[in-house]
Amino acid sequence: MTIEEAQETVDQWIKKYGVRYFSELTNMAVLTEEVGELARVIARKYGDQSFKEGEKENLGEEMADVLWVLICLANQTGVNLTEELQKSIDKKTKRDSLRHIANPKLKA
Numbered sequence: 001m002t003i004e005e006a007q008e009t010v011d012q013w014i015k016k017y018g019v020r021y022f023s024e025l026t027n028m029a030v031l032t033e034e035v036g037e038l039a040r041v042i043a044r045k046y047g048d049q050s051f052k053e054g055e056k057e058n059l060g061e062e063m064a065d066v067l068w069v070l071i072c073l074a075n076q077t078g079v080n081l082t083e084e085l086q087k088s089i090d091k092k093t094k095r096d097s098l099r100h101i102a103n104p105k106l107k108a
Contacts (some may be wrong), residue, residue: 003082010071021076031069038062 001009015017022030041059042048051057074081100106 003085004080006067006073007075007081010068011075014072014075021072024073024076027069027073027076029068030075034062034065034069038066 014051021027021086040060041057041062043060045049045057069082074084
């Protein structure tokens with residue numbers, strides 16, 4: 001699935017099952033909540049915390065939840081994520097093409 005297809009799929013799901021998009025402000029709050037849930041799983045899996053009894057290691061599920069809400073925000077604000085991601089890649093390439101290669105902290 002391309003990013004464009006993902007945006008269209010989410011939009012069709014919202015129209016069919018979701019009644020309407022939540023407000024942008026609500027979706028921003030939901031995105032923050034989902035990022036927190038992702039952070040919790042990462043802290044337990046890769047950090048010093050351990051999973052509580054009954055918690056599951058659902059890293060992919062939490063990442064997908066973050067992506068879902070981000071796509072909702074993009075759709076409702078008219079952002080084409082394919083175009084914006086390409087712009088971001090171009091910007092980072094121009095700005096950082098030598099920066100990380102020259103960073104001794106990143107050498108193995």
